[in-house]
Amino acid sequence: MRFYLNKIVWITGASSGIGLALAQLLSTYGARLILTSSNAQKLEEAALMCRKNGAKCEVLPCDLSDQKQVEALTPKAIACYGKIDVVILNAGKSQRGLALETNIAVDRLLMDLDYFSNVIIAKAVAQKMKQVGGGHIAVTSSITGKFGFPLRSAYAAAKHALHGFFESLGIEERNNGIFVSLICPGRIRTPISYHAILADGQNYQKSDDGQQQGMPAERCARKYLKAVAKGKREVYIGKKEILLVYIKRYFPALFYKIAESIKPT
Numbered sequence: 001m002r003f004y005l006n007k008i009v010w011i012t013g014a015s016s017g018i019g020l021a022l023a024q025l026l027s028t029y030g031a032r033l034i035l036t037s038s039n040a041q042k043l044e045e046a047a048l049m050c051r052k053n054g055a056k057c058e059v060l061p062c063d064l065s066d067q068k069q070v071e072a073l074t075p076k077a078i079a080c081y082g083k084i085d086v087v088i089l090n091a092g093k094s095q096r097g098l099a100l101e102t103n104i105a106v107d108r109l110l111m112d113l114d115y116f117s118n119v120i121i122a123k124a125v126a127q128k129m130k131q132v133g134g135g136h137i138a139v140t141s142s143i144t145g146k147f148g149f150p151l152r153s154a155y156a157a158a159k160h161a162l163h164g165f166f167e168s169l170g171i172e173e174r175n176n177g178i179f180v181s182l183i184c185p186g187r188i189r190t191p192i193s194y195h196a197i198l199a200d201g202q203n204y205q206k207s208d209d210g211q212q213q214g215m216p217a218e219r220c221a222r223k224y225l226k227a228v229a230k231g232k233r234e235v236y237i238g239k240k241e242i243l244l245v246y247i248k249r250y251f252p253a254l255f256y257k258i259a260e261s262i263k264p265t
Contacts, residue, residue: 003229005030008081012064012121013091015042017190018140021221022088027055029225034077034084036060037091064091064117065109074124083132086228087125089118090140092158094192097199099153106201107154114158119165126169126178134177138228139166141184143236147248147255150262170233179231183224184245186238187214215239 009026013019014035023035027050035050037043040061050057058080062069078084092114097106122137129135144152145159163182170180193211196204220237227235236242248255 001029001225001229004086004225006032007085008032008034008083009086009088010034010036010077010084010125011088011090012036012117013140015039015046017192018185018188018217018220018224019088019090020046021217022090022224023050023057024053025218025221025225027051027053027057031055031086032081033057034060034080036062036064036073036077038063065113067112067116067120070117070120071124074121074128077125078128083128084125084135086136086138087121088138088140088228089121090138091117092140093155094152094196095155095198096151096193096196096204097154098151102154102199103201106197106199107157109201110154110158110197111161114155115161115165118162122166122169126173129178130173130176134179136179136181136228136231137166137169138181138183138224140224141182143184143186143238143242143245145182145184146245147259149259167233179228181228181232182234183227184234184236185215185220185224186236186241187211188220188238189214189216210241 004026009031011019011023014023015037023033023046033050033055035043035047043059043061047057047059060076062073064070118139139162141162142159144156145163148156166180166182187210193208194205198204215238223237236245
């Protein structure tokens with residue numbers, strides 16, 4: 001994609017899953033990369049793969065659930081190349097736990113990581129983008145950002161919040177040259193279910209069958225980058241599970257029948 005040639009692209013959550021697939025693709029598109037995640041070792045491995053493709057690549061490890069670390073991160077990212085053309089806010093965790101059993105600390109953690117870290121970075125980056133004539137902000141939401149779902153109360157809440165903030169930001173700043181894209185994957189073949197957080201704060205450490213049958217991360221990444229290049233405001237990426245977005249919109253009674261038939265485990 002020629003759109004990304006020589007663009008400075010910052011990706012959070014870049015050490016695995018969709019973020020890693022995005023980084024690998026962008027390294028073949030001629031982008032100059034900045035990669036962030038909490039796993040410094042895997043981040044270095046990702047950067048090495050990108051450099052083997054001929055891309056310039058910087059790494060910025062960060063615990064994105066720590067507000068102080070996040071607030072200090074954007075100046076470091078800008079210092080890598082002098083500006084940011086595209087930021088892809090992709091880091092996040094999923095959840096496996098009933099709403100009434102989930103510790104409030106888990107709700108707060110998911111909100112800090114899946115929502116507030118993205119908002120903090122976006123506000124800082126957007127200010128710099130405005131000074132140089134614009135840029136692109138892409139946010140990895142989820143189809144769960146469009147409806148509630150069993151065992152996902154905190155995750156769905158954070159993703160719903162992303163839509164409220166970033167839709168507003170996109171409307172406010174479009175005339176200033178800032179394009180905001182909300183990307184909503186369904187089931188993508190990534191480790192997200194394995195790293196999901198349980199009601200008591202422990203890791204799930206299982207790969208859901210549905211996740212393993214999902215769209216390959218590489219195919220998702222191609223669709224993701226195409227949508228950002230076209231300045232799409234909201235895009236759904238996945239297989240037949242994407243239909244749930246439209247069923248909820250046009251046939252809500254059917255949606256609730258389907259959702260309530262799922263047996264939490």
